[in-house]
Amino acid sequence: MKEPLIKCDHLKKAYHTQPAVEDVSLHVYEGEILAVVGPSGCGKTTTLRLIAGFERPERGEIWMQGRLLSSPDIFVPPEKRRIGVVFQDYALFPHLTVYENVAFGLRKQPHPQVNRQVNQMLELVGLNHLGKRMPHELSGGERQRVALARALAPRPQVLLLDEPFSSLDLDLRLKLREEVRTLLKGMGLTALFVTHDQEEALYMGDRLAIMNEGVVQQLDQPEVIFSQPINPFVAEFMGSANFLPGRVVEQGIETEIGLIPQQVSLPAGSEVELAVRADDVGFDLKGPANGVILSRVFKGVMNVYKVRLHSGLVLEAFQPHYRLFAEGQPVRVFADAGHELACFHNGAAIKGDERHLDGVTKD
Numbered sequence: 001m002k003e004p005l006i007k008c009d010h011l012k013k014a015y016h017t018q019p020a021v022e023d024v025s026l027h028v029y030e031g032e033i034l035a036v037v038g039p040s041g042c043g044k045t046t047t048l049r050l051i052a053g054f055e056r057p058e059r060g061e062i063w064m065q066g067r068l069l070s071s072p073d074i075f076v077p078p079e080k081r082r083i084g085v086v087f088q089d090y091a092l093f094p095h096l097t098v099y100e101n102v103a104f105g106l107r108k109q110p111h112p113q114v115n116r117q118v119n120q121m122l123e124l125v126g127l128n129h130l131g132k133r134m135p136h137e138l139s140g141g142e143r144q145r146v147a148l149a150r151a152l153a154p155r156p157q158v159l160l161l162d163e164p165f166s167s168l169d170l171d172l173r174l175k176l177r178e179e180v181r182t183l184l185k186g187m188g189l190t191a192l193f194v195t196h197d198q199e200e201a202l203y204m205g206d207r208l209a210i211m212n213e214g215v216v217q218q219l220d221q222p223e224v225i226f227s228q229p230i231n232p233f234v235a236e237f238m239g240s241a242n243f244l245p246g247r248v249v250e251q252g253i254e255t256e257i258g259l260i261p262q263q264v265s266l267p268a269g270s271e272v273e274l275a276v277r278a279d280d281v282g283f284d285l286k287g288p289a290n291g292v293i294l295s296r297v298f299k300g301v302m303n304v305y306k307v308r309l310h311s312g313l314v315l316e317a318f319q320p321h322y323r324l325f326a327e328g329q330p331v332r333v334f335a336d337a338g339h340e341l342a343c344f345h346n347g348a349a350i351k352g353d354e355r356h357l358d359g360v361t362k363d
């Protein structure tokens with residue numbers, strides 16, 4: 001089993017008795033990008049600050065390549081960690097040129113080496129022609145590229161990026177994240193990338209750590225998190241618009257939109273909730289209606305409908321751009337997933353590997 005390059009065990013950090021990080025455990029393998037994602041205030045930045053060494057944990061440990069960096073008793077200072085940071089508000093030194101900013105962390109090295117290294121970094125981020133400019137003479141995207149070059153110049157083993165593109169407009173953000181991912185992968189650098197945007201996390205992360213209220217809720221590959229969320233929070237955060245109540249029966253799960261033939265390791269009669277995304281829900285005019293069209297939003301390639309079931313539950317459903325239904329139209333709503341739906345019982349997932357066909361739970 002491969003050893004992680006970075007390992008955080010049960011980190012806790014409070015500000016003025018208010019916990020920002022409650023219990024964070026995560027690990028990152030060499031060459032991997034771990035995207036840390038969660039809603040505002042869930043403790044993402046604090047986690048990165050603990051790893052960088054800008055904060056000390058009250059509990060827990062941070063290990064890097066088998067070396068203890070942080071614990072309540074041991075503390076390796078940030079400059080001895082070989083960890084680079086690009087924070088959203090990690091301003092460049094305004095009185096230094098682009099070149100001097102990038103050279104800042106290399107002051108202890110001989111001049112020719114610094115020169116070579118800075119030029120190499122500026123070239124890497126495509127800014128070698130702007131070395132003499134001052135930060136205020138740069139665009140937002142160029143400034144973030146300089147911040148990246150500055151963080152990379154001392155050749156860190158790990159790079160921490162905290163919402164590095166959030167102050168940029170959408171076009172530039174998409175362009176820069178592609179550039180940065182390609183660059184990190186090209187260098188084989190290990191990175192933690194913080195964002196509150198699920199889509200950005202799916203794009204950047206080899207694996208994702210989903211955080212809420214100071215705790216890592218789930219850490220896994222994007223596809224696994226998307227299809228097998230561990231709890232309703234993760235399901236909702238990753239885009240499940242609706243939760244559909246159901247009851248376990250012999251043939252599957254009985255719901256208001258019909259029998260969903262998927263079996264779970266729970267006794268018949270157990271109450272469950274199914275996470276249904278808009279692409280899991282279909283409707284037509286072919287059978288007895290169990291719902292009515294509430295609204296339609298045209299999104300170009302598709303229509304996003306809201307349909308209200310007789311119980312009052314509202315589900316979202318995609319339809320192709322050419323399928324137009326009027327508001328108030330009664331429709332037959334059904335599950336149209338083509339895969340097993342994430343299923344929860346008492347707030348916890350009934351996992352795929354616990355699912356079974358014969359009433360016996362797998363070991």
Ligand SMILES: Nc1ncnc2c1ncn2[C@@H]1O[C@H](COP(=O)(O)OP(=O)(O)OP(=O)(O)O)[C@@H](O)[C@H]1O
Pocket residue numbers: 015016019020021038039040041042043044045046047196
């Ligand atoms: N220096 C500080 N002093 C006091 N409270 C703080 C400090 N830094 C963060 N907090 C609080 O700790 C909690 C976690 O903050 P943190 O910045 O780690 O969250 P986040 O997930 O990065 O949020 P965002 O996505 O909004 O940046 C928040 O409630 C925040 O208000």
